[in-house]
Amino acid sequence: MKKKIDKKISITEHYFSIKKQYNDAILFYRLGDFYEIFGEDAIKVSKILSIVLTHRGKLQNSRVEMCGVPHHSSRVYISKLLKSGLKVAICEQMESAEEAKSRGCNSVIKREVVRVFTPGTAIDDDMISNDRNNYIVSIVIEKEEIFSIAYVDISSKDFFYQSQISYQELYSVLVALHPSESLLSDKLAQDTKISHMMASMNIMMTSYDESYFSYNRSRHTILEHYSIADEKVLDIPNRTTLCAIGSIIEYIVSTQIGNMYVLDYPINRQEMSRMSIDASVIKSLELFETVERKHKGSVISTLDRTITVEGKRLLKTILLNPLCVPEDIEARLDVVEYYVQNTQKRILISELLSEASDLERLVSRFVLGYTKPYDLVLLKHELQNIISISKLMESNISNNPSLLQGIYENLSFSHELFEKLCRFVNDNIEKNADSYYVNITHHEKLNLLNEKVCQLESQVQGLMNEYRNDTGIIGLKITNNNLIGYYVEVPVKYEIKDERFIRKQGLSQVTRYTTVELIQLESEIIACKIEYKNLENEVLSELSEEVKNCSEVLYRLARNRAYLDVLISFSSLSTCYDFVRPVLDNSLSIDIIGGQHPSFLDVDNFMVNDLRFSDDNNISILTGPNMAGKSTFLRQNMMIIIMAQSGMFVPAKSARIGIVDKIFSRVGAYDNISRGYSTFMIEMVETAFILNNATDRSFIILDEVGRGTSLYDGLAIAQSTIEYLLLYSKSRVLFATHYKELSDLATKHKLISCLCLNVKVDDGKMYFTYKVKEGVSDKSYGIYVAKLAGAPKFLLERAQEILSKYELSE
Numbered sequence: 001m002k003k004k005i006d007k008k009i010s011i012t013e014h015y016f017s018i019k020k021q022y023n024d025a026i027l028f029y030r031l032g033d034f035y036e037i038f039g040e041d042a043i044k045v046s047k048i049l050s051i052v053l054t055h056r057g058k059l060q061n062s063r064v065e066m067c068g069v070p071h072h073s074s075r076v077y078i079s080k081l082l083k084s085g086l087k088v089a090i091c092e093q094m095e096s097a098e099e100a101k102s103r104g105c106n107s108v109i110k111r112e113v114v115r116v117f118t119p120g121t122a123i124d125d126d127m128i129s130n131d132r133n134n135y136i137v138s139i140v141i142e143k144e145e146i147f148s149i150a151y152v153d154i155s156s157k158d159f160f161y162q163s164q165i166s167y168q169e170l171y172s173v174l175v176a177l178h179p180s181e182s183l184l185s186d187k188l189a190q191d192t193k194i195s196h197m198m199a200s201m202n203i204m205m206t207s208y209d210e211s212y213f214s215y216n217r218s219r220h221t222i223l224e225h226y227s228i229a230d231e232k233v234l235d236i237p238n239r240t241t242l243c244a245i246g247s248i249i250e251y252i253v254s255t256q257i258g259n260m261y262v263l264d265y266p267i268n269r270q271e272m273s274r275m276s277i278d279a280s281v282i283k284s285l286e287l288f289e290t291v292e293r294k295h296k297g298s299v300i301s302t303l304d305r306t307i308t309v310e311g312k313r314l315l316k317t318i319l320l321n322p323l324c325v326p327e328d329i330e331a332r333l334d335v336v337e338y339y340v341q342n343t344q345k346r347i348l349i350s351e352l353l354s355e356a357s358d359l360e361r362l363v364s365r366f367v368l369g370y371t372k373p374y375d376l377v378l379l380k381h382e383l384q385n386i387i388s389i390s391k392l393m394e395s396n397i398s399n400n401p402s403l404l405q406g407i408y409e410n411l412s413f414s415h416e417l418f419e420k421l422c423r424f425v426n427d428n429i430e431k432n433a434d435s436y437y438v439n440i441t442h443h444e445k446l447n448l449l450n451e452k453v454c455q456l457e458s459q460v461q462g463l464m465n466e467y468r469n470d471t472g473i474i475g476l477k478i479t480n481n482n483l484i485g486y487y488v489e490v491p492v493k494y495e496i497k498d499e500r501f502i503r504k505q506g507l508s509q510v511t512r513y514t515t516v517e518l519i520q521l522e523s524e525i526i527a528c529k530i531e532y533k534n535l536e537n538e539v540l541s542e543l544s545e546e547v548k549n550c551s552e553v554l555y556r557l558a559r560n561r562a563y564l565d566v567l568i569s570f571s572s573l574s575t576c577y578d579f580v581r582p583v584l585d586n587s588l589s590i591d592i593i594g595g596q597h598p599s600f601l602d603v604d605n606f607m608v609n610d611l612r613f614s615d616d617n618n619i620s621i622l623t624g625p626n627m628a629g630k631s632t633f634l635r636q637n638m639m640i641i642i643m644a645q646s647g648m649f650v651p652a653k654s655a656r657i658g659i660v661d662k663i664f665s666r667v668g669a670y671d672n673i674s675r676g677y678s679t680f681m682i683e684m685v686e687t688a689f690i691l692n693n694a695t696d697r698s699f700i701i702l703d704e705v706g707r708g709t710s711l712y713d714g715l716a717i718a719q720s721t722i723e724y725l726l727l728y729s730k731s732r733v734l735f736a737t738h739y740k741e742l743s744d745l746a747t748k749h750k751l752i753s754c755l756c757l758n759v760k761v762d763d764g765k766m767y768f769t770y771k772v773k774e775g776v777s778d779k780s781y782g783i784y785v786a787k788l789a790g791a792p793k794f795l796l797e798r799a800q801e802i803l804s805k806y807e808l809s810e
Contacts, residue, residue, distance in 0.1 A: 012038055012056060012064050014108050018091055024206070025087035025116055028078075034068040035090075042067045048084050049077055078117055079127045085204045088117040115370075116255040119204045120181025123155040123364050128180070130358065131312040133158060135179040138248035139170070140213050141188055142240040150244040150266060151177060154252060154368070155361045156313070157555060160269045163241045168689045171197060172279035176320045178288075179203055183251050185210050206251070215239050218246020225249050225262065234265055259369040261551075275322040275645055276662040280686060284667040284701075285635055285642075286599075288316065299639060302598050303648075305572045307353040310360050310558055311565030318566060322645035324659055326584040332567060332647025333581055334401035339571035340649075345392070346568055352389050353565050357382055359558035366547040373437035373536075374429060376543060380421040386411055386557050387418070389564070404567075410560040413553050417546055424539055435532075438539050449532045456525045460486070463517060471496055478518065486522040487512040570648045577601050579649035582640075587658035588696060589614045590641070590732060594653030597636035598643070601651060607770035608653070611637050613732045617753045619722060621743055622736040622772075624757030625781035627788070629770035630736045631667070633757075634701045637734065638663055641699055660732075661697040664690040666705060680708030687721060696730040703736045715739050726751060743776040 011031070015038050019027045026045055028035035037045050038056065042065040046053035049069070056066040069077045078088050094110045117127070120136025128134040135158075137151040147170050150161040162173065174197065181204045188194055189207035198205050211217065219242060222231050236242045245266055253260045282288070290297045300319070306312045323329045339346040359382045365371055366379075393400075393408045400408070423442040440446040464478040473494050480486040489510050490496065496513060505512040547554070573579065594608040607629070613620070624630050640650045644657050666686050687705055694700055705721050706714030718739055725733050726749060735742075746752045756777040760767040766784040783799050 010057065010059075011036075011108070012059050014111070015039075016059070018111065018113065022089040022113060022116065025089040025118075026081060027089050027091055027113075028069075028074065029091045030071065030093050030111065031068070033071050035071060035074055036066060036068040038064055038066050040065075044086075045081065048086075049080060075124065075126055079124075082117060082119050082122060082127055085119065087119075087206075089113045090115045090117070114257050115259070116257070118181055118206070118255055120179060120183075120206075121154060121252055121255045122180075123361055123368065123370070125358065125361065128155065130309040132178060132316060133313055135177045136181045136183065136248065136252070137174070137177065137179045138183040138213075138244045138251070139188065139194075140185075140240050140244040140247070142238075148238065148240040148244045149173065150241070150248045151179060152248055152252060152263065154260075154263075155364045157264055157364070159263050159266045161236075161241055161245055161266045162269050163237045166689070167193065168279075168686070172277070172282075174201060174203065175279035175282050176277065181206060183208075183248055185213055208247075212250075213243045213247045215243055218243045218250075221246040221250045221253075225253065226265070227262075235268075236266075237268070256368060261367045261548075272321070273324045273328075275324055275642070275660060277320060277322075277642070278662070278664045278690075280667065281638060281663050281665040281701075282320075284665045285639060287319065297599070299599055302601060303573060303643075305569035305576075306565050307350060307569070308356045308562060308565045309358045310356075310562035311353070311569065314559075314562040315566050315569070318646050319642060322642050323647065324645065324661055326586060326659060329584045329645055329647050331401065331403040332570075333649070335404045335407075335567045336570045336574060336647065336649060337581060338401050338404060339568050340574055343575070346571055348392055349389060349564070349568060350572070352385060352392065353561070353568070355381075356385050356561065359386075359561070360555065363547070363551055363554045363558065366544055367551050369544075371540070371544050371547075373433055373435075373540060374431050376421060376425045376437065376540070377427055377429065379547065380418065380425050380427075383413075383415075383418040383421070383557075386413075386561060387415070389561065407560050407564050410556055411564075413550075413557060417550050420543065420546065424543065435536060438536050443535075443539065446532060446535055449528050449535070453525060453528045453532070456521055456528065460518070460521055460525075463515075463521065464488075467515075471498065480522075484512070486518055486525075487514055488518065489513075567647070574649035577651060580652055580654055582644035582650050582652075582655040582657055584644060584657055584659060588618065588732065589656065589658045590637075590699070591654070591656040592637060592640055592650075592652050593655070595636055595640050595655070596651040597632050598639055598651050600632075609633055609636075609770075609772040611734075611772075617751055618730065619726060619733040619735065619749075619752045620755050621722070621746065621752065621776075622734055622755045622757075623738065623740060623743065623777035625759060625766075625768075625777065625779070626785050628757035628759055628768050628781075629772075630757060631703070632770075633772055634665075634667070634703060634734055634736060638665065638699065638701060659697060660699045661695055662693065663699050663701075664694060665701040665703075666690060667701060667703040678708070683708050684717075691721070691724055691729065694725070694729040694731045698729065698731040700725065700729075700731050700733045701736075702733065704738065705735070706737075706739070715741060718742060719745065722752070738780050740776055740780075 015027065015029050026037060026041045028037060042053060046067045051067050051069065053065055053067050055063045057064060081088050091111050091113045094112050120134065122128050122134065133153040134155055135151045135153050137149055140148050142148055142164060145167040147165055148161070148163045149165065149170065152159045165173065178201065182198060183206050186207045186209060189205050195205070219231055222234070222242065222245060223229070231242065236245060249263065285299055286297070287299050289295060295301055300316070304312060304315060306315050357378050362375060362378055362382065365375060390408065390411045397405055397408050424438055426437050426439045429437045438446055440450050460478055464476065467488060468474060468476050473490050476488060476490045478486060478488055484505060487504050488501065489512050492509055492511055500515050501513040502515065503511065504514045590611060590613040592611045595611060596606055596608050600606050622630055622633070640652060640655060641657055641660050641663065643650050644655060645660065666683065683705065690700060702721070706718035718737060719742055722735055722742065722745060725731055743754045746754045754774065754776050755772050756775050758769045758771040758773050759777070759781060760769060766781055783796060783803065786799065787796055
């Protein structure tokens with residue numbers, strides 16, 4: 001009986017057998033110095049990356065398309081694919097060709113997927129934005145338009161959840177988080193409103209069957225991940241929230257292929273004492289980007305004076321989560337005031353902060369096992385930077401504000417790890433170096449190996465001199481490359497007839513030889529270098545393990561340095577623009593004198609305005625023509641409140657603010673989440689959300705409510721909205737309108753006042769003063785605005801005739 005001969009599996013067959021396990025990702029298959037991509041993946045990748053598409057043999061009688069990218073520059077290509085909303089699975093060679101042959105002549109080199117890159121689970125600096133968190137969010141529906149969510153940034157260990165939130169609240173959370181990726185069921189992904197929401201914010205959707213989000217599966221994942229016997233330890237409020245938490249843990253762990261650290265217990269975001277900011281507030285304020293989605297011109301482009309990338313990320317978090325406890329706010333304000341008064345200390349610490357890197361994400365790379373040798377150099381510098389900052393802070397620390405003392409204490413740490421890095425890490429290495437990164441003066445074995453390599457290389461030089469003398473060829477030299485190793489090279493015009501020289505390679509200009517002696521020296525050098533490399537890797541592994549063991553301390557250092565950066569940036573901003581320290585209390589009053597919009601700090605002669613709410617007045621009806629400054633006035637007061645409760649000094653002459661728990665805004669109809677709705681329907685949905693969620697501590701901006709329908713319908717809705725807020729919500733409200741009739745409410749309800757934008761008309765010309773005063777605008781001045789816009793003369797004259805008739809009829 002003949003022995004059965006196994007058919008050798010082809011590269012393409014092996015590729016597609018692995019690809020089946022990662023159908024939703026582009027598979028990068030390692031072949032030598034390249035990652036190869038086959039089939040439909042290759043077609044897709046070649047278009048996105050603009051690389052050549054070729055083919056490799058046939059599979060089932062069909063040509064197999066192929067493209068590839070160099071291994072050494074693959075990260076650039078992976079980053080581009082992630083930004084295109086794709087996942088990338090990295091399949092590496094797990095053995096050498098020789099090891100594969102030892103298993104059988106038809107054996108294919110063993111390969112395994114070692115990591116899956118996705119937009120929401122990447123932690124690498126060249127793949128995600130440095131100045132914002134990189135969140136992935138899991139969304140589970142509880143009942144119609146009621147959701148529970150969990151969201152994680154694995155580059156910073158942030159892990160939060162929210163339970164039983166409405167569709168509008170979900171939208172607000174996503175606008176604030178700006179996640180890169182969402183995890184949801186196939187059914188939910190097909191929901192038109194959800195898919196439109198994700199598309200409008202460019203959030204990649206990853207969807208799975210409903211079973212992925214089941215209670216039993218999620219519970220099992222949580223118990224296994226945290227090595228606990230009962231999920232009650234996490235105090236998760238309901239089953240749907242547990243499913244959101246369990247599904248996101250399972251997904252993240254699956255992308256890291258055995259490298260995932262144990263996440264911190266998730267935090268209930270709804271139990272944190274923070275101000276709630278509606279999505280429309282973030283958008284209408286242009287807090288982080290303009291309507292054109294540009295950073296320049298946004299509020300944060302003016303406010304951000306942070307120096308570190310960690311500080312920039314934290315600043316956004318702080319602005320999105322203002323504090324609601326006066327004592328906590330005052331603690332921040334104390335630090336800001338301290339550095340306003342101590343300019344020299346602020347400048348010196350700022351100089352040190354300018355030398356900082358991104359410690360938070362650096363530590364995450366160590367914890368997840370994606371460390372490069374140069375990361376040891378970065379970590380050493382980071383720890384030195386924190387030691388220097390601590391030394392600068394320690395003088396007279398007992399007399400510093402209590403929060404600053406706490407930051408100082410949290411910047412202290414045992415220097416054992418730092419001292420090891422100083423001993424073993426060689427500073428003078430390239431960023432992408434993978435060898436000679438250990439300082440051999442403190443490592444006896446490496447030092448001996450290095451000396452031995454130097455001796456062997458000296459013998460190679462001696463051999464070269466000997467061969468020159470023996471052959472009489474002055475131009476003879478011994479060198480090496482990665483392909484053929486060491487060789488003797490002579491110009492092509494010389495021919496060596498000495499039997500010791502074995503011809504190795506012939507080129508147009510030179511001929512290359514080897515000898516037994518050279519081969520022997522080469523093998524010794526290679527053996528030494530391999531041993532050297534192995535020893536270095538041992539040092540890297542040992543140091544990396546120590547970093548992992550110290551990770552909690554290192555995260556603490558990173559967060560407190562970032563906090564210090566943010567508070568110092570508040571001081572720098574305040575000093576630059578002469579901001580004032582606000583007073584925060586638990587009253588329901590707001591008293592802002594000489595307030596200014598922070599985006600117009602550099603505008604000369606900007607008109608400052610006042611805003612007052614008290615027990616005797618909590619609703620102000622604001623009238624005035626378009627372009628007179630209503631929108632700016634509305635927005636500047638929202639921004640001043642957010643700044644004050646974030647712990648910032650504010651652009652005003654004085655400010656006293658009774659704590660605000662929620663800020664709402666109904667300004668314009670630009671939200672892509674509401675495709676298919678009329679402008680008026682959007683207006684009503686958003687207004688209803690505000691009325692159903694506002695409290696007596698809320699601050700509300702309403703602009704032109706009721707304008708999307710007929711005159712009397714609109715007026716009726718606007719008046720009933722004000723009356724509801726007055727009788728039920730009892731919130732502090734700025735209500736901008738062109739309905740002058742609403743001003744009559746001020747005569748009926750003492751809690752309602754009227755404000756207007758002052759306009760001057762002289763010789764038929766209108767002048768905006770941008771000054772807010774008590775009273776009601778006498779006209780809407782719509783025709784004047786139309787004239788400024790360049791409307792035709794006929795339109796202006798005819799409009800004036802029609803307006804005169806209406807005014808006479810009244």
